[in-house]
Amino acid sequence: MQITQALAEGPGWPTRPPYAGPLAGTKVLDLSRVLAGPYCCMVLADLGADVLKVERPEVGDDTRHWGPPFHGMDAAYFFSVNRDRRSLALDLTTPQGHAVVARLIEEADVVVENFLPHHLVAFGLDALRDKGSAVWVSVRGAGGDGPDGGKPGYDVMAQARSGLMSVTGTTEPTKVGVAVADIVTGLYAAVGALAGLVSRRPLQVEVGLLEAAVSMLVTQASKALIGGVVPRPPRTAHPNLVPYGPLACPVTLLVLGARNVTPFAGLCAAPALSVPDGRRPNPRISEGTIVSAVAGARYEWTAEGGIIGAAKIDGEEGGFGARSASGVSCTSLASSNAASVAPPTLDRPITFPTLRLPMLQFHVPTP
Numbered sequence: 123m124q125i126t127q128a129l130a131e132g133p134g135w136p137t138r139p140p141y142a143g144p145l146a147g148t149k150v151l152d153l154s155r156v157l158a159g160p161y162c163c164m165v166l167a168d169l170g171a172d173v174l175k176v177e178r179p180e181v182g183d184d185t186r187h188w189g190p191p192f193h194g195m196d197a198a199y200f201f202s203v204n205r206d207r208r209s210l211a212l213d214l215t216t217p218q219g220h221a222v223v224a225r226l227i228e229e230a231d232v233v234v235e236n237f238l239p240h241h242l243v244a245f246g247l248d249a250l251r252d253k254g255s256a257v258w259v260s261v262r263g264a265g266g267d268g269p270d271g272g273k274p275g276y277d278v279m280a281q282a283r284s285g286l287m288s289v290t291g292t293t294e295p296t297k298v299g300v301a302v303a304d305i306v307t308g309l310y311a312a313v314g315a316l317a318g319l320v321s322r323r324p325l326q327v328e329v330g331l332l333e334a335a336v337s338m339l340v341t342q343a344s345k346a347l348i349g350g351v352v353p354r355p356p357r358t359a360h361p362n363l364v365p366y367g368p369l370a371c372p373v374t375l376l377v378l379g380a381r382n383v384t385p386f387a388g389l390c391a392a393p394a395l396s397v398p399d400g401r402r403p404n405p406r407i408s409e410g411t412i413v414s415a416v417a418g419a420r421y422e423w424t425a426e427g428g429i430i431g432a433a434k435i436d437g438e439e440g441g442f443g444a445r446s447a448s449g450v451s452c453t454s455l456a457s458s459n460a461a462s463v464a465p466p467t468l469d470r471p472i473t474f475p476t477l478r479l480p481m482l483q484f485h486v487p488t489p
Contacts, residue, residue, distance in 0.1 A: 135229040136174070138208070143170020148319065151226050151256070152176065152207060153235035153247075155183045157277070157301055158331065159261045160203040161308030163234050166315060171232070173207035176223060182211070203308075214245045223247075227254050232315045236261035239272050257318030257325045259311050264332040275331045277301040284335035289342050289353045307334040 140146045145166060152163040152175040160175075160183070167173045177183050183204065189197035213219040227233055227247075233256045235247065242248050242260075251258045260266070263275015280303035281287045287295040307329050314327030336343070342353045368377045 135226065136208070138172065140172065141170045141206070145169040145171040148172065148232065149230045150174070150232045150234065151230040153233065153237070154261060155236065156185055157203055157304040158307040158311065159234050159236040161305055162259065162261070162311035162315065163207065164203050164205060165309065165312040166232065167206035174226065175204065175207050175209040176212050177209055179211040179213050220246060224250055227256060230256045231319065232257045232259065234259045234261070234311065234315070238274060239266060251326070255324050257315055257327065259315050259327045259329070261307060261311055262328060262330045265330040266328055270332070277304045277331065280331035280335040283332055284339065286335050286338060289339070302338070303331050303335040306338060307331050310334055
């Protein structure tokens with residue numbers, strides 16, 4: 123049965139066979155668009171939820187048009203955050219559209235939206251939210267109880283206003299290469315939705331892009347508050363650990379990480395190095411002394427995937443978290459295309475059916 127036919131025949135959520143996963147049978151109404159809200163719904167869908175997306179007639183989600191590249195009539199951007207859901211077009215300014223969305227909200231377990239507050243009121247959705255039983259997740263540019271709560275917000279604005287851009291880049295503030303404020307906001311929104319489902323009671327969750335971006339400052343904010351030093355763009359170096367970043371090799375960049383005493387001592391003890399200031403990853407040791415010593419060692423990226431010198435890799439080429447002969451974690455630098463074509467290989471067997479997420483794996487037992 124078509125979604126439009128099912129909705130026209132009366133109340134009720136359009137049925138479909140459930141997906142496998144811990145959220146199987148959970149109904150999520152996606153009233154959001156662009157990135158943060160759809161990303162939240164994508165996480166819930168990956169966990170097995172039945173996600174129904176409402177879009178504007180004729181236009182649809184903004185990101186359908188954010189190309190090239192396009193797949194058919196829709197941009198690749200849209201597909202990146204809108205998988206595993208059904209979609210229908212509703213005009214919420216009409217009585218008919220409002221009646222349909224009211225029925226869907228009544229049936230939903232979770233509602234996700236990113237309307238500006240005055241638009242939410244204009245569409246009459248605030249009243250449906252307040253009298254409904256669904257977990258209601260609102261994505262905002264900034265927290266609704268602050269001075270900017272009623273204003274629109276975008277990822278680049280959140281990165282700038284939060285200070286995230288001020289600690290990113292080489293010589294000047296730089297935007298992160300992906301919409302990280304949107305993505306983290308979507309993850310927080312998904313956590314809020316799950317908290318509401320676990321509590322088994324109506325819950326209103328609000329997540330702001332600005333607050334989410336500020337939360338990513340973590341150590342940088344802590345150092346500024348405690349140390350009184352305003353962080354600056356660190357380039358690719360770590361402000362507290364040396365070496366912890368890329369080093370130029372003849373063929374590619376080698377990324378090293380000596381995060382504690384043992385690997386750092388192993389690196390310093392390597393025959394190719396001479397670090398006179400000690401063998402501890404101590405910020406008091408001159409960064410220039412260590413970096414120059416490491417960079418002066420003989421590193422060659424070979425066709426077989428090995429590193430000759432103090433950081434010879436004892437594994438496959440470019441392996442994530444590979445250990446050097448001196449015990450230092452290292453890897454090669456991959457392009458985003460290479461990372462998507464050849465993802466890291468799991469060193470354990472996969473149990474099917476499996477739901478793959480960026481950071482997690484849920485193994486769903488088959489009946």
